[in-house]
Amino acid sequence: MNNELLNTLNSIVANATPLVIASLGETITERAGVVNLSLNGSIILAAMVGFVAALVTNSALVGVLAAMFIGMLVALLVAAAAIELRQDQVAVGFVLTLLAADLAQFLGQSYTRIPGPQILNTPLPLLSDIPVVGPVFFRQTILVYISYALVIGLWYWLFRTRPGLAHRAIGERPAAAFARGTQVNRLRYIYTAAGGALVGLAGAAYSLSVKAGWATPPSMDGDGWIALAIVIFGGWHPFRVVLGAYLFSGLRALATVIQRTPGISIPIVLLNGVPWLLMIITLLLVSSGAIERLLRLLPRQVQGWSRNFLRSDPPAALGTRFEPE
Amino acid sequence: MLIEVRHIHKRFGPVHANDDISLTFPHGRIVGILGENGAGKSTLMKILSGYQSFDSGEILIDGQPVDYRGPLAAIAHGVGMLQQDPLDVAAFTVLENFVYGMPGGLRIPRRAARRRLAELTERLGFALDPEMPIAQLSIGQRQQLEIVRLLALGVKALILDEPTTGISAEQKAILFDALRQLAEHDQMTILLVSHKLEDVIALCHEVAVLRAGRLVGCRAMPATTSELVTMMFGQELPPVDRQSADVSAAPNVLTLDRLHLRGKRVTVADLSLQVKAGEVIGLAGLDGSGQELLLRACAGLLKPLHGRVIVGGEDLTGHPYRDFLRRGVAFSAAGRLEEGLIAGLTLTEHIALVTETGTLVDWERARRRTSDQIARYNVRGRPDSPVETLSGGNQQRLLMALMAEQPVLMALEQPTRGLDVDSSRWIWQQLLARRERGAAILFSSSELDELVTYSHRILVFYAGRVYPVDAARTTIDELGRLIGGHLDGA
Numbered sequence: 001m002n003n004e005l006l007n008t009l010n011s012i013v014a015n016a017t018p019l020v021i022a023s024l025g026e027t028i029t030e031r032a033g034v035v036n037l038s039l040n041g042s043i044i045l046a047a048m049v050g051f052v053a054a055l056v057t058n059s060a061l062v063g064v065l066a067a068m069f070i071g072m073l074v075a076l077l078v079a080a081a082a083i084e085l086r087q088d089q090v091a092v093g094f095v096l097t098l099l100a101a102d103l104a105q106f107l108g109q110s111y112t113r114i115p116g117p118q119i120l121n122t123p124l125p126l127l128s129d130i131p132v133v134g135p136v137f138f139r140q141t142i143l144v145y146i147s148y149a150l151v152i153g154l155w156y157w158l159f160r161t162r163p164g165l166a167h168r169a170i171g172e173r174p175a176a177a178f179a180r181g182t183q184v185n186r187l188r189y190i191y192t193a194a195g196g197a198l199v200g201l202a203g204a205a206y207s208l209s210v211k212a213g214w215a216t217p218p219s220m221d222g223d224g225w226i227a228l229a230i231v232i233f234g235g236w237h238p239f240r241v242v243l244g245a246y247l248f249s250g251l252r253a254l255a256t257v258i259q260r261t262p263g264i265s266i267p268i269v270l271l272n273g274v275p276w277l278l279m280i281i282t283l284l285l286v287s288s289g290a291i292e293r294l295l296r297l298l299p300r301q302v303q304g305w306s307r308n309f310l311r312s313d314p315p316a317a318l319g320t321r322f323e324p325e
Numbered sequence: 326m327l328i329e330v331r332h333i334h335k336r337f338g339p340v341h342a343n344d345d346i347s348l349t350f351p352h353g354r355i356v357g358i359l360g361e362n363g364a365g366k367s368t369l370m371k372i373l374s375g376y377q378s379f380d381s382g383e384i385l386i387d388g389q390p391v392d393y394r395g396p397l398a399a400i401a402h403g404v405g406m407l408q409q410d411p412l413d414v415a416a417f418t419v420l421e422n423f424v425y426g427m428p429g430g431l432r433i434p435r436r437a438a439r440r441r442l443a444e445l446t447e448r449l450g451f452a453l454d455p456e457m458p459i460a461q462l463s464i465g466q467r468q469q470l471e472i473v474r475l476l477a478l479g480v481k482a483l484i485l486d487e488p489t490t491g492i493s494a495e496q497k498a499i500l501f502d503a504l505r506q507l508a509e510h511d512q513m514t515i516l517l518v519s520h521k522l523e524d525v526i527a528l529c530h531e532v533a534v535l536r537a538g539r540l541v542g543c544r545a546m547p548a549t550t551s552e553l554v555t556m557m558f559g560q561e562l563p564p565v566d567r568q569s570a571d572v573s574a575a576p577n578v579l580t581l582d583r584l585h586l587r588g589k590r591v592t593v594a595d596l597s598l599q600v601k602a603g604e605v606i607g608l609a610g611l612d613g614s615g616q617e618l619l620l621r622a623c624a625g626l627l628k629p630l631h632g633r634v635i636v637g638g639e640d641l642t643g644h645p646y647r648d649f650l651r652r653g654v655a656f657s658a659a660g661r662l663e664e665g666l667i668a669g670l671t672l673t674e675h676i677a678l679v680t681e682t683g684t685l686v687d688w689e690r691a692r693r694r695t696s697d698q699i700a701r702y703n704v705r706g707r708p709d710s711p712v713e714t715l716s717g718g719n720q721q722r723l724l725m726a727l728m729a730e731q732p733v734l735m736a737l738e739q740p741t742r743g744l745d746v747d748s749s750r751w752i753w754q755q756l757l758a759r760r761e762r763g764a765a766i767l768f769s770s771s772e773l774d775e776l777v778t779y780s781h782r783i784l785v786f787y788a789g790r791v792y793p794v795d796a797a798r799t800t801i802d803e804l805g806r807l808i809g810g811h812l813d814g815a
Contacts, residue, residue: 162433165425169414176412179376180426181397307458316415324395 008253009136013144016249018043018205018220020147022227023234023241024154025198029075031158031236032191033171033317036078037093039199040224041100046070046203048108051214055116063117064143064204071200072193074100079192082321083185089319097224104218111214119143119209143205147242150198155238159308167191171315174322184322202227233279235311244279251275283312326352326387326403326481326514328373333382335368342368343379344538350482353512355504357519357529357546359557361745363716365538366518370484373516374406375399397426405475406484411467413459420455423474445473449503465496472503482514483507489524490743491771493611494805501528520745522550532556554746572781575601577638578733578765579623584632586618591789593618596632598784600734600765607776607796608769609808610786616769617659619784620736623767624656625649637733653733659742659769661720668713672699672706672723679727698726703751718748725755732759737768741775753779773801773808 022043029036036042046067054063074096081092119141128138137148158164166187169177174184206220207213226248234241255271258264285291291310298306328350335343342365350356360366371377373384375396383390386402393399396406413422424438439455446453451469459467468488475483485504489497505528507513519525525532526547534542534556542556579600586593593615600606608616621627622634625646633642636652649656658664666675676698677691695708702722706715712723721744728735735756741749757779760766770776776783780796785807792807 160433161431162424162429163431165417165421165433168416169425172414172416173412176414179396179412181395182426311416313416 006132006135008257010139012246012249012253013137014140015210015252016245017140017144017147018202018210019223019227019230019245019248020242021143021150021205022199022202022224023230023245024147024150024238025071025195025202026227026231027195027234027236027238027241028154028167028198029192029195030231030318031168031171031315032188032195033174033315033320033322034079034082034188034192035089035093035319036075036192036195036199037090037228038074038078038096038100039227040222041097041104042071042074042196042199043203043206043220043224043227044218045074045100045104046200047207047218047220048104048111048203048214050200050204051116051207052108052111054208055111055114058117060117060119060208063208064119064201067204067207068197068200071203072197075192075196075199076189078196079189083188086321101218101221105216108214108216112216113213116213117208118212141209143201143209146201151238151242158238168315170322171317174317174320178322178324184324188322199224199227229276229279232314233283235309236315237309237311240309247278248275251278327385328404328482328514329385329388330369330373331383331385333369333372333384334380335365335372335377336380341538343372346382346535346540348533348540348543350514350516352481352514353508354530355508355515355517355528357517357525357532358535359519359522359525359532359553360535361520361557361747363537363745364535364557366535367486369535370406370486370516370518373399374404374484376406400475400478400480403479403481404484405478405480405482407468407471407475407486407488409486409488409490411464411471413467413471415458415460417459418455419453419457419459419462419470422459422470423455423477426474427478441477442473445476449473449506450499451503463492463496464490465492465500468492468500469503476507480513482516484516484518486518487520488517489519489521491612494808497524504528522553525553526550557746572601572604575603575763578602578636579767580633580635581619581623582633582635584619584622584634585630586615586622586627587630588613588615588618588627591615591618593786593789593791596791600767602733602763602765603760604782605760605766605768605780607780607783608767608786609773609776609783609794609804610769611808612771614786615789615791616784616786617738619786620656620738620767620769623734623736624654626656650729653729653731654736655728655732655734656736657724657728657738657740659738661717661724662713665724666712666720669711671709671711672704673708675712675723675727698723702726702755717743718745721748721752725752731762732764735759735764735766735768737766739769739771741770741772749775773804776804777801 022039026036026039049070050063050067053066054060077096078089078093081087082089121139121141123139128134158168166177166182170182170184170187177184211219230241230244230248233244251274255274258266258271259268295306331347333343333346346369358366358370368377372379375393375398385391391402393402417425420435420438420442423442424433442453442455451473453466453470472483488500504515508515517525517529529546531543531545532548532553533540536557577599581596581598584596590613596619608619610616618627622629625641625644625648628643633640635641636649636654639652641648641652662668673692673695676695677686680694681687681691692708699706699708702725704722704726705719712720715723721740741752744752756766777796777799783794783796783799783804785792785794787808794804794807
């Protein structure tokens with residue numbers, strides 16, 4: 001396989017990583033029944049803070065931690081407004097996304113276009129020597145490897161562990177969760193915070209790696225909305241979410257390649273629209289009865305697994321309040 | 326396990342839901358808790374199972390006072406409750422639901438859980454597939470799962486709230502056998518809340534009767550229906566005569582001609598029916614057997630694949646609902662708040678929707694009309710109350726008030742679902758008054774005695790097949806068999 005193709009694939013994975021991390025974070029939050037709509041603003045603010053913290057301390061690790069803290073803070077605001085103040089989650093998240101983005105541009109004014117610390121690629125020994133797979137997946141930054149672990153870890157957590165049952169239950173039917181001794185609102189805080197921390201990490205993945213540095217307007221603006229769409233596209237399932245993120249990143253790369261190719265002249269606006277179109281088509285396919293009928297033909301053992309994988313309904317209690325008696 | 330409650334009081338605002346209730350529930354016995362809607366039986370059971378706090382009084386288990394908050398603490402003391410709508414998670418499989426809430430380590434012990442589940446279901450004669458998603462189970466199966474789950478948690482007293490609502494006769498038989506086994510063999514304490522007297526008579530060793538928050542009587546079974554009714558209402562209700570009016574000379578108000586109807590799960594083929602003015606036709610069958618398709622087709626809410634719907638001589642096949650309304654067809658849906666009324670709107674706003682035809686609403690007039698209708702239909706609610714604050718019986722009364730004064734045909738989905746004896750009798754008085762004035766009634770119901778009492782003819786639906794029965798000659802037993810699918814043996 002030629003090098004250029006491998007490089008392109010490698011960059012698709014790298015560029016998808018912040019999307020993967022942010023949409024996994026949102027998956028954690030929404031599985032618990034809370035919708036954190038502040039993603040776009042959170043990512044921008046976390047990216048700025050992460051970059052500045054890394055710059056000032058000259059430590060990428062401090063930058064990453066600071067970014068995660070910011071993401072968590074914004075998410076906790078959403079959770080507190082929803083649970084404590086009984087506000088509408090969508091409204092609060094929407095206001096916060098605008099606020100955080102503006103705040104980032106205001107506070108980050110004096111740090112634009114300065115070179116700063118970056119997280120560099122660390123090829124994994126042995127694994128990176130595997131043909132094709134190695135160069136594409138294992139010559140990446142540590143953040144990319146973390147995203148792999150997150151995907152598998154979150155899947156295992158949600159579908160294979162006891163706390164994972166409680167996690168899903170508070171997003172599906174909090175009254176049933178409460179009846180089984182789960183502390184619904186406490187867990188909602190925890191999962192919203194955990195999800196927010198990942199959103200912050202996604203911000204750091206931009207400003208310290210994928211789109212290193214800080215600029216106004218922020219280069220990652222809009223990706224938070226894409227991450228939210230990927231969660232829906234991914235049916236709140238970690239594997240499908242990661243698939244969605246890679247697909248989106250791949251289509252973006254394709255658009256760039258086509259744009260550069262002489263002889264093909266497709267308007268750039270059209271190319272940028274293709275990923276969305278594909279998402280809508282896939283969603284329609286998944287939510288139509290066709291998949292359900294197909295499922296019935298599969299052997300019973302696979303059915304449960306694939307039902308989780310192919311479901312298109314949001315967690316039943318998403319965005320609702322729960323007040324124990 | 327011996328459970329005692331002593332001097333329990335519980336108030337909801339001005340309502341004294343439980344007024345100084347003291348009762349003893351011994352082990353090995355099935356105790357029926359009887360009472361009308363709002364008598365306080367559900368409140369008492371929720372208090373016993375930790376779902377509800379109480380103001381004063383105490384609960385003793387095996388002589389020891391216990392103080393528990395929350396359903397989990399109650400389960401730890403051995404008291405578990407099966408809610409009317411089982412508290413499970415629809416997105417989970419049977420096995421996941423079974424495991425969720427049990428103590429243990431991080432990983433779900435699938436194999437061990439599956440074995441335990443199989444063991445318990447087999448012993449009680451239940452049938453549950455561990456990999457089946459809850460969303461695909463019937464209410465009866467979800468109850469079975471919940472019972473098995475509570476048993477696995479070591480519950481020694483089981484409280485069941487209206488467990489026979491919405492389950493088939495076969496599932497009811499399985500449930501009752503299991504409960505008898507648990508009481509007799511395992512010496513469990515079983516409490517059955519029900520407003521269906523035949524269930525209590527069939528199953529219980531003792532009954533306790535509540536009325537308006539107070540305990541009005543306890544007795545050992547057996548007792549007859551009329552004895553129980555006397556305890557519940559303070560007096561025996563007069564029996565209602567079966568409908569026997571001769572309608573053969575009356576004009577046709579509805580003709581269905583070789584109708585083919587397709588629903589989500591069931592198809593009704595080649596159904597022809599003539600309904601005469603003043604005739605009452607009961608539609609029997611398990612939920613989703615095709616009755617609702619017929620009712621909706623009669624009201625123009627479901628377009629038939631083939632065949633014709635003729636109302637009062639006019640072929641309305643394929644016409645919009647509006648045209649059916651204009652011809653005097655009235656429809657009411659089983660889901661009162663889902664389809665019949667609009668949650669969030671007040672009584673006045675509902676009346677205005679029906680009566681105010683201009684662009685601007687004359688609220689003064691609408692409110693006056695609402696007060697009139699409230700008085701006339703005896704609705705317990707104010708003109709400004711949002712409809713969701715009304716009880717089920719009062720919602721049904723409001724639906725009656727919203728219906729056309731003199732319809733030609735009434736298509737009613739379970740008009741008395743979840744209502745107590747008194748309320749459903751009142752609803753029927755209203756319906757029969759309209760029938761006297763010439764309206765035909767088509768109604769579905771899951772209450773066999775209601776079908777037998779009020780219908781001239783009964784159509785039994787089973788998986789889309791339709792079997793006509795002469796209401797004057799059939800018995801409740803025969804009807805039960807037919808509904809269960811024994812159409813040929815009848």
